[in-house]
Amino acid sequence: MLEIFSEPFFWIIMGACYTFMFLGASYWAKDLGLKMNVWKWLFTGFWFALLTLTISGGFTLFGENEWRAGYYFLGFLGVIVIILAVVLWRVVKWNPQSK
Amino acid sequence: MESRKVESTKQISILRRLEWPIAIIAIVGILIAWFAGDSLDRKRTDQLVISFMQNHDVELLAQDICMLNKEDSSNYLVFSESVGYSGKVKVLTTYSSGLSIEKIDIVSHSETYSYFQRLNENDFFDGFTGIEVQNFESEKPDAITGATKSTDAINKAVSVSNLKLAEHLNFYLKNSEQTSSFIFGFKEALLLILFGLGILFRILKGNIAKLIKWLSVITSVVFLGFLWNNSLSLAKINTFLLGFWFDDLFYLIMILATLLILIISGRNYYCNGICPFGNLQDLVSLLGNAKEKKLILHQWWKWLQRSLAWIAIILALLFRNPGLTDFTVFSAAFDFTASDIIMGLTALMLLMSLFFKRFWCSYLCPVGASLDLITLFRTKTRSLWKREQS
Amino acid sequence: MDKKSKKGISRREFMKVGGAVGAALSLGGAAVAGFVSGRSKDTYTGWGPAPYGEDQFFNRKPFYVDKPTYEVVGKPERIRYLDNIFKRNGELYRLMYAKDGEPKWDLSKGAEDLPEPLKTYYLNNSERLAEFKRAYYKADEQHKNWPKYQDQFFIADAWSTAHSTSFRGRGSFPLEPKGPPEESDFNGVTMKPYPLKSPKHGSELIKKISHTFGATLVGVTELKEEWVYQGYLRGVGKTEFKKPEHWKNVIVIAVPHEWDALYVNPTYGTSYDAYSKLNFVAGKIEIFLRKMGYSARIHVPPVDYDIIVPPIAIDAGLGEFGRNGIVITPELGANTRLAAVTTDMPLEPDKPIDIGIKKFCEKCKICAEECPSGSISMDDAPTKNIRGFKRWDIDQDKCFTVWNSVATSHSRGCRICLAVCPYSRKNNWIHRLAKEVDPYDPSGAFASAMLAMQKNFFEYPGANEYLPPPDGSNKTYGEPPEWLDSSKWFDI
Structure with missing residues (x-):
């Protein structure tokens, strides 16, 4: 069963998901009234990568049967990711020109 | 409103x-x-003493101090306790009639198993045997790396035992002032x-x-x-x-x-x-x-x-x-x-x-x-x- | 898409929904991909998805040093064969179960009744003899207890025996040395060697050949005199000897244990899976070298060796010494089993490496905390001078007593210190990230952070739990795989 997810096909689907995400992101930004620039996008990208690695890392440990370690990994990095999410929100909302 | x-x-x-x-x-x-809590705790310790006394030929001399009679000699037994890494360590110290330590027994403790095991493996407990009460403060066993808090606690409990015995037998204990471990x-x-x-x-x-x-x-x-x-x-x-x-x-x-x-x-x-x-x-x-x-x-x-x-x-x-x-x-x-x-x-x-x-x-x-x-x-x-x- | 726009969903909204769904799915995908990489047997160390595990080799180049990282504190001294517990015990067994049926010594007797050199040795190390007796009685108990635990562990026992049989009364392969090394090491050499283009070519060739034979790691170094045993030489017997001239270079090979079995030590695992692999790989290298016209002699655990291999593996840059007395390699961690082949083939030696393992071991101590026998030192830094080298001490006698205590059919080892070592983790991205980043951080802060996670997030049963009742509860470090679980396959 699990072998499907190490097939190249799985990564093609993943690629499609990422493409949709990148395409949709700018529409979201506009509709949320955010004035995005390179730095804001970079920070957003960094944050999303951290979120992805946190989830992936936690589940890697689950896969190894290290259940407790997985939960703690998700909990510990999860708190950091959520704190960074709030910081990220404040950063993308920040608009020096409007002041 | x-x-x-x-x-x-x-x-x-x-x-x-x-x-x-x-x-x-x-x-x-x-x-x-x-x-x-204090009286409950005393009761628990007393119960340990009583059950020990029932199994051995023991006579209670004072609070926490008793005498163990053997055929050819008699030993003093003193209960004491101190705080270790994660709670109380209760120690029973056995003294020979010549006032040197024969052995110590740990009555109860709540230290981490693996750390406590180190003490056994390093023959920490054997280190007490033969130390004269008067010389304890200078000759007590060294702390074991990796279990310092536990060893310190046991050493301290034995010091307290020494004090109790000295008080009961009315002799002056040299160096009995708690050497302060205060380091700024x-x-x-x-x-x-x-x-x-x-x-x-x-x-x-x-x-x-x-x-x-x-x-x-x-x-x-x-x-x-x-x-x-x-x-x-x-x-x-x-x-x-x-x-x-x-x-x-x-x-x-x-x-x-x-x-x-x-x-x-x-x-x-x-x-x-x-x-x-x-x-x-x-x-x-x-x-x-x-x-x-x-x-x-x-x-x-x-x-x-x-x-x-x-x-x-x-x-x-x-x-x-x-x-x-x-x-x-x-x-x-x-x-x-x-x-x-x-x-x-x-x-x-x-x-x-x-x-x-x-x-x-x-x-x-x-x-x-x-x-x-x-x-x-x-x-x-x-x-x-x-x-x-x- | 047409349908959707007819229902009144604009392109903009479609993109937004698509983007959000894409983001959510990608996170789900990351979770699944992570889970799969955690489960995958392709991430077992030593046997990567590419042939010979090439994808997983650690880049040693930045960490080459001129001097090995072990510390010389005195005059290096060759190890006596009696310093090795198995040689020592072998001598005692031979006296207790003498060939003529007349026991020359038994457990009721003391060190004074032993013949030399055992007598002197045990008079000087009386606690070792006491521990031998303790281990002997424990073995008796173990034997009596085995029927109780047999149902649970009999697949593991059969598996171990299958691996170990290649050692018992050695058949035709690999050849057992007979006579002095000057003869036996050249047994089968029929021609003069072709001139090698360079020693570098020699090293490269022998590494490639060793990988095809099944060695995960291969290193080459010159053999130093101090790594040669004294007092006993295979093929000759008890003798004092110098390092033979033709033991010039040494090829060190390493393989890991079968992953699933490593994680369920001490009871389900065995040492023989790795040893028998080493035996065959080294045996084939030996034949290969002799056919090329060079001398060769293999040195394979558990007992067939005249040199002490771990320091040679350090010289050859495979890894560094760990607190648990094991050579820890960046690829396999403490799950590294070593063998060696001494030869006169001209070879270019590898350089030793320094990736900071000693510094890590000073902080970690997980193996010492988990060791059921308490035989691993808890000292922060290595303090003992052992034959001229500064090391953490291992109490081999206490260690052996635990082999005789755990729920196995006979004393088959323990290996908890291999399994619990933070370096012995799977070869998946998350552990690999830790392993690859740490050596580049000289401050050790990264290592401390990783260690904090290792200690606080992961579960460890606790030293005594690996022992049978009443001391413990026969726990294993990890959960047994289904192929070692007898209740899955047999009516019990």
Whole structure:
């Protein structure tokens, strides 16, 4: 069963998901009234990568049967990711020109 | 709308009026728990002694001291206890009639197994055999690397046994004054500096004050938090109440300075400036631009917080186990050593402080609640004093 | 898409929904991909998805040093064969179960009744003889207890025996040395060697050949005199000898244990899976070298060796010494089993490496905390001077007593210190990240952070739990795989 997810096909689907995400992101930004620039996008990208690695890392440990370690990994990095999410929100909302 | 407001102020005034009697009840409760716990603990030790006595030819000489009669000789047995890494260590020391130690037995302990096993493997216990009581302080076994707290505790318990025996047999014990382990080092200096910065912050104003505040916040989080994990947890307060406090200069400074400033100025410097978890929340609040808020029924929540702290202290005193009811999240935040529930609570508290300044301190922390009690007594005595004056 | 726009969903909204769904799915995908990489047997160390595990080799180049990281504190001294517990015990067994049926010594007797050199040795190390007796009685107990635990562990026992049989009364392969090394090491050499283009070519060739034979790691170094045993030489017997001239170079090979079995030590695992692999790989290298016209002699655990291999593996840059007395390699962690082949083939030696393992071991101590016998030192830094080298001490006698205590059919080892070592983790991205980043951080802060996670997030049963009742509860470090779980396959 699990072998499907190490097939190249799985990564093609993943690629499609990422493409949709990148395409949709700018529409979201506009509709949320955010004035995005390179730095804001970079920070957003960094944050999303951290979120992805946190989830992936936690589940890697689950896969190894290290259940407790997985939960703690998700909990510990999860708190950091959520704190960074709030910081990220404040950063993308920040608009020096409007002041 | 209007009537509800009136009602809530009415509730608050009821609480205000009850504050004083409740505080008195709290103090009395703690005192009762202390003495009840003490006698329960004595009973438990006595039971150990009695069951030992039933199995051996033993005669009780005094509290914690007995005589074991053998065919050709007799031994003194002395019970004593001290605080180790995670609770009490109870030790039975056997003395020969010539007043040298024959052996020691650990009656009970709650130390970590693998650390305690080190003692056995390093033949730590055999190191006591043959030491004369008079020479104990100079010849006692060295601490075992990796289990220093446990070895220190056992050594201390044997010292106490020696004292008890000396007192009972009426001989003078050389070097019996507890050699003080007070060393004023970097840790203690930094703590004093942090208190100093707190006072400086009060005096100065503007950007310099701000700078000082964040400097001390970061120092506290890094050193008292992540590097040393030295904060005033409920377990520490319980240890203090149980009278095992004065062997660590760091905590002695921490609690005395806190109490002193609290009594003189009425300000809680510990919670507001020293506590690493409080400061960690402040850092998170800064990131999240959190606001100062109050829950509805604020006063009721406060009283819930105080009751929780009170119950936790009472239970710890009754069972003579400082860490038994500790629900503070400090070591969970800085050392990850806590139950899963406390770990989850810690995460929740940190996330709360993104939006709500110091939610933990305001509504849950038992340390703040305990210090509140002292503040309450201070204001009451002051107002009584003033009324008398006028 | 047409349908959707007819229902009144604009392109903009479609993109927004698509983007959000894409983001959510990508996170789900990351979770699944992570889970799969955690489960995958392709991430077992030593046997990567590419042939010979090439995808997983650690880049040693930045960490080459001129001197090995072990610390010389005195005059290096060759190890006596009696310093090795198995040689020592072998001598005692031969006296207790003498070939003529007349026991020359038994457990009721003391060190004075032993012949030399055992007598002197045990008179000087009386606690070692006491521990031998303890281990002997424990073995008796173990034997009696085996029927109780047999149902649970009999697949593991059969598996171990299958691996170990290649050692018992050695058949035709690999050849057992007979006579002095000057003869036996050249047994089968029929021609003069072709001139090698350069020693570098020699090293490269022998490494490639060793990988095809099944070695995960291969290193080459010159053999130093101090790594040669004294007092006993295979093929000759008890003798004092100098390092033979033709033991010029040494090829060190390493293989890991079968992953699933490593994680369920001490009871389900075995040492023989790795040993028998080493035996065959080294045996084939030996034949290969002799056919090329060079001398060769293999040195394979558990007992067939005349040199002490771990320091040679350090010289050859495979890894560094760990607190648990094991050579820890960046690829396999403490799950590294070593063998060696001494030869006169001209070879270019590899350089030793320094990736900071000693510094890590000073902080970690997980193996010492988990060791059921408590025989691993808890000292922060290595303090003992062992034959001229500063090391953490291992109490081999206490260690052996635990082999005789755990719930196995006979003393088959323990290996907990291999399994619990933070370096012995799977070769998946998350552990690999930790392993690859740490050596580049000289401050050790990264290592401390990783160690904090290792200690606080992961579960460890606790030292005594690995022992049978009443001391413990027969726990294993991890959960047994289904192929070692007898209740899954047999009616029990």
